Amino acid sequence: MSDAAAHVVILGAGHAGGTAVALLRQYGHTGPITLIGDEPIPPYQRPPLSKAWLKGEADADSLALKPLEFYAENNVDFRPNVTATALDRAAKTVALSSGDTVSYDVLILATGARAIALPIPGADLSGILFLRTAAHAEALKATVGPGKTLAVVGGGYIGLEVAASGRALGAEVVVIERETRLLARVAAEPLSTFFKGYHETHGVRFELGASVTGFTGQDGRVTGVTLADGRTLPCDAAVVGVGAHPNDELAKAAGLETARGVVVDLDARTSDPAIFAIGDVAHRPMPIYDRMFRMESVPNALEQAKQAACAITGRPRPPGECPWQWSDQFDLKLQIAGYAFDADSVILRGEPATAKFAIFHLKGDQVQSVEAINSPPEFMMGKILILNRKPVDKARLADPSISMKEVAA
Amino acid sequence: MAKVTYIQHDGTETVIDVKTGLTVMEGAVKNNIPGIDADCGGACACATCHVYVKQEWLEKTGTKSAMEESMLDFAEGVEPNSRLACQIKMSDALDGLVVNLPESQH
Ligand SMILES: Cc1cc2nc3c(=O)[nH]c(=O)nc-3n(C[C@H](O)[C@H](O)[C@H](O)COP(=O)(O)OP(=O)(O)OC[C@H]3O[C@@H](n4cnc5c(N)ncnc54)[C@H](O)[C@@H]3O)c2cc1C
Numbered sequence A: 001m002s003d004a005a006a007h008v009v010i011l012g013a014g015h016a017g018g019t020a021v022a023l024l025r026q027y028g029h030t031g032p033i034t035l036i037g038d039e040p041i042p043p044y045q046r047p048p049l050s051k052a053w054l055k056g057e058a059d060a061d062s063l064a065l066k067p068l069e070f071y072a073e074n075n076v077d078f079r080p081n082v083t084a085t086a087l088d089r090a091a092k093t094v095a096l097s098s099g100d101t102v103s104y105d106v107l108i109l110a111t112g113a114r115a116i117a118l119p120i121p122g123a124d125l126s127g128i129l130f131l132r133t134a135a136h137a138e139a140l141k142a143t144v145g146p147g148k149t150l151a152v153v154g155g156g157y158i159g160l161e162v163a164a165s166g167r168a169l170g171a172e173v174v175v176i177e178r179e180t181r182l183l184a185r186v187a188a189e190p191l192s193t194f195f196k197g198y199h200e201t202h203g204v205r206f207e208l209g210a211s212v213t214g215f216t217g218q219d220g221r222v223t224g225v226t227l228a229d230g231r232t233l234p235c236d237a238a239v240v241g242v243g244a245h246p247n248d249e250l251a252k253a254a255g256l257e258t259a260r261g262v263v264v265d266l267d268a269r270t271s272d273p274a275i276f277a278i279g280d281v282a283h284r285p286m287p288i289y290d291r292m293f294r295m296e297s298v299p300n301a302l303e304q305a306k307q308a309a310c311a312i313t314g315r316p317r318p319p320g321e322c323p324w325q326w327s328d329q330f331d332l333k334l335q336i337a338g339y340a341f342d343a344d345s346v347i348l349r350g351e352p353a354t355a356k357f358a359i360f361h362l363k364g365d366q367v368q369s370v371e372a373i374n375s376p377p378e379f380m381m382g383k384i385l386i387l388n389r390k391p392v393d394k395a396r397l398a399d400p401s402i403s404m405k406e407v408a409a
Numbered sequence B: 001m002a003k004v005t006y007i008q009h010d011g012t013e014t015v016i017d018v019k020t021g022l023t024v025m026e027g028a029v030k031n032n033i034p035g036i037d038a039d040c041g042g043a044c045a046c047a048t049c050h051v052y053v054k055q056e057w058l059e060k061t062g063t064k065s066a067m068e069e070s071m072l073d074f075a076e077g078v079e080p081n082s083r084l085a086c087q088i089k090m091s092d093a094l095d096g097l098v099v100n101l102p103e104s105q106h
């Protein structure tokens, strides 16, 4: 269905949408491209918002995927501050908040996900923040600093990154988590324990197994977080990081198949052949695990942008990837490859006390996933082992004196 | 501004004025030069910004961190002049830098 002159309309000017634009042009698509985004700025990277950018180590220019001029120079009609409000698949048109309608030959849904709000009293006080957009990050940066107390609700990766950056900026930080351990849904127990200890050493306080029941405020501004046990923890600002919800409402209303997001195939194509869905909004097949799921990571956004751009320009489908992501906290680099679905054993390689170790999850003698702290060889080789499903000797894997290359040989 | 010449695997050369302070990776990515994927955006976490630095420039690009060294160790087609482009910050001293891009970043 390759048609180099087709009008491609992309809804959502984030990491996936912005990458799709760049790849379509790299792959020789010559037809018009329209990129619609509800944020005021061109596509940018979100990971630094909780890391380098928050600490003041990266500026707005370095966040942007491409400079603003790129879009006009490449015949891309980029429309910021515009929300897509409805999709008419029969007419192949999209209605916009500006009152305009655009017609498409090919449509890419790249609307991402949004931060979930807590439905509790006081949630609309000022000073209660989310961290999804550059505007959110600006608001957060303006409120953290020496003498301020920041409450982080949710002990996931973004919450922990914000906690680490908050400490680097001199703020007091308390992390409140409903589960009895950090990263409960996404990481192995030894990793949770390690992160807790490392953060505590750097002055972060934790309230685990604690439910937030409300926020207290004065003159419309948050002053504390109330817990189920009746205590109120004072704070000057609170960041709520309890997960994200896919922006799949347009797709649902238009009758596209959805599950935990918009259902797509290996080309990132939805149940309508003229419509693709990529990035955080997509519920996609992952052949190495033989199942479908929705991921929230940059590598996933890039991979699916590539799948869609290949399909649209008639290129062969990219080879299957091993999903991965990373997180930076203090001087720790965490790299995660794969997912621990169906894993039946856990192998620790290295000593957590040295802040250099890796946790492998295996199904039988095949690696399903690896969480590597300051350990690039374990991560890089782990990725290869997950993809090629080569059996490994568990005893050798657990022995850091045997190099990863030898373990995998 | 400092000039960087990016040479694709097929020999195509592109010369870009890169703002000093940006990295060699950012110079390529922001100008949509194919061949540098930079999946992690410069966090030294992906090794998909692998380049070969022309010999005469190698010393001026500085030394590799332990993290870069061990990420590179697992990239494909690594040579003594391999670097991760996100770890080379542009400065006036690097004006005229020439880098070759590998056939693929995996
Ligand atoms: C603080 C933070 C830190 C992160 N750190 C990491 C990390 O370290 N590593 C990693 O791999 N991933 C990380 N992620 C996740 C990663 O940023 C996302 O997976 C990625 O941005 C997904 O890209 P996307 O294009 O699907 O969605 P987004 O980048 O969210 O883009 C979607 C865009 O569409 C817009 N939009 C939505 N609905 C409409 C509409 N109807 N009309 C017009 N526009 C619309 C949204 O406003 C947004 O601009 C982080 C995310 C955050 C928020």
Ligand code: FES
Pocket (backbone or CB within 6 Å): B025, B037, B038, B039, B040, B041, B042, B043, B044, B045, B046, B047, B048, B049, B084, B085, B086, B087
């Ligand atoms: S961009 Fe990822 S390591 Fe350089």
